[in-house]
Amino acid sequence: MSMLEVKSVTQKFGSLVAVNNVSMAVEKGELRALIGPNGAGKTTFFNLISGFFRPTAGHILLEGKDITLTKPHERVAMGMARTFQVTEIFPELTVRQNLRTPVELAMGWRLRPWVSSADDARARARVQELLELGGLAANADRLTGELSHGDQRATEIMMALALQPRLLLLDEPTAGMGSRETYSTAMLIRRLHREQELTIVLVEHDMRVIFNLADRITVLAEGQVLDEGTPDDIAASEPVQMAYLGKAA
Amino acid sequence: MSERNSKLVWNVILWIVLLTMPYWMNAVGGYTGLATRVLVLGLAAMSVNFLLGFTGVLSFGHAAYFGLGAYGVGMILKYIAPSTPLGILVGVLVGTLGAAVVGALIVKLRGIYFAMVTIAFGQMFYFIAFRWNTVTGGDDGLNGWRRMPIDLGLGKLDIASSGQIYYYMVLALFAVSVGIMALILRSPFGRTLLAIRENERRARFLGIPVERHIWIAFIISAAFASLAGVLYALLNNFVDPRSLHWTLSGNFVIMAVVGGMRSFWGPLIGAAIFVVLQDYVSSYTQNWMFFIGIFFVLIVLFFPRGVLGIIRRRQS
Numbered sequence: 001m002s003m004l005e006v007k008s009v010t011q012k013f014g015s016l017v018a019v020n021n022v023s024m025a026v027e028k029g030e031l032r033a034l035i036g037p038n039g040a041g042k043t044t045f046f047n048l049i050s051g052f053f054r055p056t057a058g059h060i061l062l063e064g065k066d067i068t069l070t071k072p073h074e075r076v077a078m079g080m081a082r083t084f085q086v087t088e089i090f091p092e093l094t095v096r097q098n099l100r101t102p103v104e105l106a107m108g109w110r111l112r113p114w115v116s117s118a119d120d121a122r123a124r125a126r127v128q129e130l131l132e133l134g135g136l137a138a139n140a141d142r143l144t145g146e147l148s149h150g151d152q153r154a155t156e157i158m159m160a161l162a163l164q165p166r167l168l169l170l171d172e173p174t175a176g177m178g179s180r181e182t183y184s185t186a187m188l189i190r191r192l193h194r195e196q197e198l199t200i201v202l203v204e205h206d207m208r209v210i211f212n213l214a215d216r217i218t219v220l221a222e223g224q225v226l227d228e229g230t231p232d233d234i235a236a237s238e239p240v241q242m243a244y245l246g247k248a249a
Numbered sequence: 250m251s252e253r254n255s256k257l258v259w260n261v262i263l264w265i266v267l268l269t270m271p272y273w274m275n276a277v278g279g280y281t282g283l284a285t286r287v288l289v290l291g292l293a294a295m296s297v298n299f300l301l302g303f304t305g306v307l308s309f310g311h312a313a314y315f316g317l318g319a320y321g322v323g324m325i326l327k328y329i330a331p332s333t334p335l336g337i338l339v340g341v342l343v344g345t346l347g348a349a350v351v352g353a354l355i356v357k358l359r360g361i362y363f364a365m366v367t368i369a370f371g372q373m374f375y376f377i378a379f380r381w382n383t384v385t386g387g388d389d390g391l392n393g394w395r396r397m398p399i400d401l402g403l404g405k406l407d408i409a410s411s412g413q414i415y416y417y418m419v420l421a422l423f424a425v426s427v428g429i430m431a432l433i434l435r436s437p438f439g440r441t442l443l444a445i446r447e448n449e450r451r452a453r454f455l456g457i458p459v460e461r462h463i464w465i466a467f468i469i470s471a472a473f474a475s476l477a478g479v480l481y482a483l484l485n486n487f488v489d490p491r492s493l494h495w496t497l498s499g500n501f502v503i504m505a506v507v508g509g510m511r512s513f514w515g516p517l518i519g520a521a522i523f524v525v526l527q528d529y530v531s532s533y534t535q536n537w538m539f540f541i542g543i544f545f546v547l548i549v550l551f552f553p554r555g556v557l558g559i560i561r562r563r564q565s
Contacts (some may be wrong), residue, residue: 048453076456088454090447101437101444102455109437110457111465156451165454 001019001064003028004049005200009209011044012122018044018063020223021058026167031193032208036220037243042203043085045220046171049201051075058200062167076105081165085158085172085203095136095155098144099127102162116126126162134158134188150181154188161192163190166191170202174209189213211235263514267420271413281412282484283528287521288416288423289480294504294516296473299430301502302510304466305446307360309498310367313351313374314344314471315381316493318386320479323518326473329392333408334399337479344475345468347374355524356460359449368495375493390489408483419480426473431513433469442466448486474501503541507548509555 004026009229011019014208019041026032036042048055051072059068062078070078090098109115115123122211131137134154139147153173162166173189174182188208192199195214204210210217210231219226219236227237254504270284278364293315300306321340326333351370358366368410378385385391399406408415410412433439439552444452482488491497500523508519530537 014447043481054271067278071455073456073459076454082454084450088451090451091445092447093443097443098438101440104437104440105456110441113433113439114436151289159455229471 001079002026002061003030003063004050005061005064006045007059007061009045009048009055009060011041011048011053012056014165017083017223019048021056022220022223022225024218024225024228026199026201027167028199030198031189031213031215032202033214034201034220035146035205035210035216035217036226041218041219042073043171043224044223046082046169046203050080050169057123076163076165078214080169081163081167081169082169083153083160083173085175087149087152087156089144089152089156089159090228092143094141095131095144095147095151096127096140098155098159099130099162102159103127103130106162106164112119126234130162133161133191135184150177150185153177153181153185155186157192161196161198167201168198168200170200170204172203172205174204182209185209186213259503263548265342268445271416277445279525281416283524285416286414286481287486287517288419289477289484290501290504291517291520292423292480292525293474293477293500294508294520295427295513296470296477297498297501298505298510298516298517299470300432300466301505302448302483302512302515304442304463305432305449306447306463306466307364307502308367308467308470309352309364309495309502310369310371311369311471312473312493312495312497313367313371314348314376314474315478315481316348316374316488317490318344318475318492319482320383321390321475322479322481323391323394324384326397327524331397333397333483334344337476340479340482341472341475344478345472348471348475349468352464352471356464356467360511368498371493371495371498372436375490375495378490378493388490390487393488395486396483406536416485419484422444422476422480427513430469430473434513438462438465475548503545507545507555511554511555512561517553524557536556 002025003235006022006024008020008021008023009019021043034042034045036061047053049060051070054069059066061067061078062075067075067078085195098121103123107123118202131140134153134157136154136158139151144152157173164244170189177185189200210222212246214231216228218228219234219240221243226243227234227240229237271281274281274284297308300308318340321343322336325336325339332407355363355366359494379388382430396409398409406414406418406485408418441452441457442459443457444455446464478492481492493508504519504523505516506519507522509515510515526544527537528542530540
């Protein structure tokens, strides 16, 4: 059974067909990159998977269960977490507080009106673990809105990770980063993928990141799947070069 | 002094001030009833701020629940039974239930739309109280009842004849209420509310059912607003439709903003400033609202974090 299966999904906005009959299957433990020129429908496709929109047609399955009509917060409970292209964090809270909420949500304490000191210690320890994993420990008690762009992105990734997802969706994790930040983010993603046995789907523009990280690549263009395969396949694919890499070079 | 210590010191000072207020109120030109009003309106403003400052939702209609509580207790004492505890209980229940129904209808709205609809529902209750003369006393208000002594078994709590004893009863209920609010805000549930305030989209995609949590916060907030309304009616031995009017809702918001809506105690400070200014200035001029207005504008323009925000900035 695939981790994520998208079956002939279509999304229309009025007369615009943003995603046109796209199918994709991502296996457990895979790191899949989603690429394509601007306006190819990547973000829309991502929003369909995470439940931001309901597709006009088609089905989406998470570990075999149909989640096409499932609400975003319920998809989280089923093991899916995502980050956004434009960083979505809690800017006026500290990094520690940013991580505390998803840690508690993962523990199923959504409506709890209090925590015992043992539970509190457990949550603190988990937050600390995430801070260190994300390289954020030094800034733990600063307001997240004051951090560098790269650290804010890292905070958002760690927030998603705090939910203990089985499927992690990353929407352009290195967007707006300099080359050093891009490198450390790519390393972080690789580490997460290997150490946490996470299935990851990411949208990305930076080709070096993609070809370094991805197990497989799906190329979208004009709302449709242009090609799919290993990085080597994609690098050699003629239609992809025509539509995308060719233009970039 | 560490932040934690200074917080503790301020808390101790605050509670000493509240505990001794009836003893020095007269010396500074006030009276016990004024002190009680500060507490009661402070509780209402803090309940509004539970939503505004800690959930990020602006209710402009909290007078509705304040007023429902007030009419609830008044009607119980007037028509049903001369029992203050029963009146308090029913008043709070009525206000809370009202909020549960209204809240369920409006939790999908955001920002200005949410605020407008809370006003509209508030005004609906106002007009019912205003028009339904035979039951509510209409524009003249509901009178001909008064708060009754509470029999505690061991002895009587004579809140009826002593304003001071009533003050301490209000203070006890106030303490329990703010204690519950503080506990909730420090809990996992409270942190989901902060998450919603900070970034609703992020909160939703962390797995928080945002509408349900706003609904629950709305109900909790309205429960304390109803309690404030109950205590206000008992203070005055009287209720009139103005306790349901949207201008009162607006006053609660002003108190919260003036005091500092990101701080827990800010709205109480705001309420104290509001009540004292109102009492003091209105003895010179009918246009006291003008001066409150100026004060409000100055605070919003120059100190958007409110009076407590100024003090905090000084410290750091």
